[in-house]
Amino acid sequence: MRLAGLSVDVDSVASHLEGYGFERPQDDGSAYSTAVPRALDVFDRVGARGTFFLIAEEAEKHTDTVREIVRRGHEVASHSMTHGLPFANLTEERSRSEIFDSKVLLERISGARIDGFRAPSWDAGADLIAELERAGYRYDASAYPSILLPLLRRAIASRSAGGAVRTVSGLWDGVFGRTGPHRLTVGNRTIYEIPVATTPILRLPYYHTMSYVLPGPAFRLIGIAARARRCPISYQFHAVDFLDTAQDDLDERIARHPGMELSLSTKLTLAQDCLQRLGRARQVVPLREIVDSLDRPPAGRLST
Numbered sequence: 129m130r131l132a133g134l135s136v137d138v139d140s141v142a143s144h145l146e147g148y149g150f151e152r153p154q155d156d157g158s159a160y161s162t163a164v165p166r167a168l169d170v171f172d173r174v175g176a177r178g179t180f181f182l183i184a185e186e187a188e189k190h191t192d193t194v195r196e197i198v199r200r201g202h203e204v205a206s207h208s209m210t211h212g213l214p215f216a217n218l219t220e221e222r223s224r225s226e227i228f229d230s231k232v233l234l235e236r237i238s239g240a241r242i243d244g245f246r247a248p249s250w251d252a253g254a255d256l257i258a259e260l261e262r263a264g265y266r267y268d269a270s271a272y273p274s275i276l277l278p279l280l281r282r283a284i285a286s287r288s289a290g291g292a293v294r295t296v297s298g299l300w301d302g303v304f305g306r307t308g309p310h311r312l313t314v315g316n317r318t319i320y321e322i323p324v325a326t327t328p329i330l331r332l333p334y335y336h337t338m339s340y341v342l343p344g345p346a347f348r349l350i351g352i353a354a355r356a357r358r359c360p361i362s363y364q365f366h367a368v369d370f371l372d373t374a375q376d377d378l379d380e381r382i383a384r385h386p387g388m389e390l391s392l393s394t395k396l397t398l399a400q401d402c403l404q405r406l407g408r409a410r411q412v413v414p415l416r417e418i419v420d421s422l423d424r425p426p427a428g429r430l431s432t
């Protein structure tokens with residue numbers, strides 16, 4: 129059965145608000161205390177395993193939850209140390225800390241090896257892959273090879289305080305890059321890129337935020353086209369997909385984020401439906417297992 133990588137970016141409400149141009153408030157902890165346990169329960173119900181991309185500095189305050197993620201068979205990966213934005217514009221020293229130190233810290237608190245990285249807001253600079261290779265990562269999951277990326281950034285800016293874009297990687301960088309998981313060579317080493325799933329030809333992105341911003345039939349058609357591809361695909365959630373603005377007493381400014389107007393029960397049903405559709409077409413696995421499958425020699429060519 130073909131593979132679908134599942135991932136959750138465990139972004140705090142505070143880090144989202146910073147992305148929308150506000151001064152970053154104190155983290156309310158809801159991503160770990162509330163969203164991750166709900167995501168784990170939904171994944172268990174549908175028999176899916178996935179990768180949780182954690183902001184190391186926030187994860188360090190919730191080590192029990194981090195260990196629970198690993199205990200229940202999922203992968204922990206790095207979503208940087210602090211979710212500093214714009215990520216592609218950080219100084220070399222700060223960037224190294226975000227990439228290298230987050231790996232060390234997450235390995236310590238999770239007790240598991242950290243293989244994967246996703247840049248905050250998909251904001252991957254030109255040196256990212258070389259830095260990941262130096263830090264010992266096996267794969268990157270920051271690519272968003274879709275024409276919608278520049279439009280998405282404009283949409284975020286239009287909802288932001290002050291209308292500023294908090295990302296700097298060239299608007300068209302990667303838009304026309306490869307859409308399936310692939311190898312990149314850095315020096316004499318290999319690192320894998322696992323882009324967000326897209327449809328063939330039109331490159332419409334298939335990830336959970338789209339389920340809120342598109343009409344239902346359009347999202348379902350995109351899903352059908354993306355799931356029918358031959359290559360492994362990668363489907364992404366955010367922690368806030370498992371939070372309710374009112375019920376969880378969140379900072380009301382998060383209401384500007386897609387899906388935050390929906391009730392918790394509606395969101396959990398939607399998440400479960402999306403996962404069930406994915407699970408009928410593909411085996412749903414952590415992103416590391418996509419890398420493992422690409423790393424394996426093709427059947428029949430095994431040397432003895």
Ligand SMILES: [Zn+2]
Nearest residue numbers: 137139248249
């Ligand atoms: Zn993020």
